[in-house]
Amino acid sequence: MPGYLSKLMHSLVKLEHPARLRWFERAFVLSFACYLTARFLHVEEWLTEAGFHYTPDNYSRGEGPPLPLLPLWAAQLLAVVFYGTVAAFMLGWQRRVMLWLLLGIAWYITYADTAGAAALNRVYIIVLAVLATAPGPVRTTGGEMLQTVAPVRILQAFVCIFYLGAGVSKAWHGVWLSHSDAVWHNIQGAYRTDFAAWCLNYLPMWVFAIMHWSALIFELGAPVLLSVRRLRIIGVPVGLMLHLLIAMMFTTIIWFSLQMMCFYILFLPPAIMARASQRMVSAWRQLRA
Secondary structure (H helix, E strand, O other): OHHHHHHHHHHHHOEEOOHHHHHHHHHHHHHHHHHHHHHHOOHHHHHOOOOOOOEOOEOOOOOOOOOOOOOHHHHHHHHHHHHHHHHHHHOOOOHHHHHHHHHHHHHHHHHHOOOOOOHHHHHHHHHHHHHHHOOOOEEOOOOOEEEEOHHHHHHHHHHHHHHHHHHHHHHHHOOOOOOOOHHHHHOOOOOEOHHHHHHHHHOOHHHHHHHHHHHHHHHHHHHHHHHOHHHHHHHHHHHHHHHHHHHHHEOOOHHHHHHHHHHHHHHOOHHHHHHHHHHHHHHHHHHHO
């Protein structure tokens, strides 16, 4: 047992090349930019008094009074600050400062627009907080840059718990165990895409039953499929396919799919991500030469 415990502790705190975390955080910030772009297109309704919002005297969900809304010029200025922060982060300028700014923006938009905030808002807050507080890479005596794997493990555990919670909710508090047509019902709502309409018109019910049980089994089994390294060859493509289908069948939920697909970078081998980073650096240097 001490040997297994030692291996477990080593897997939680060992050092690895920072490429995997860097690829993830850039993809995650880009997904955040895509999500907020859809919101900033309607910024007047979103963050000003022109739209529907809870007031300090009329709010729900036990979150306390919402944060103050902005005048239109300030909401537009927030957009400029946001895109400037994203650009600076992607270029590698003051990474940690930019992450804290993005976290502040995520916090504000979530609790200023509590009526429109979705689960992915909270996911952005949690993940940006982990990234902003994570220890930075250190240079070894051999000159190699390495980083503790702890933030990767925290985020891996978070997404596994997220999937498990969704699966348990469907199984024990929904109708997913007693019926096999939940997917068929869900894609008939206001979020239905043209692709979903085509599926409803031409696919037999047994196809929707396969989707139904595949989604439920994956969510309940995600902690195993994604945590066990040898099973990731199944878990990663199945999870990506699940979110691709969600994006194709539901309109605004595409942002949730994009956000969740970023997490799969964390389950790729660090060596592969390190080689990808080295090739990008080499290609960039050749372009500048």
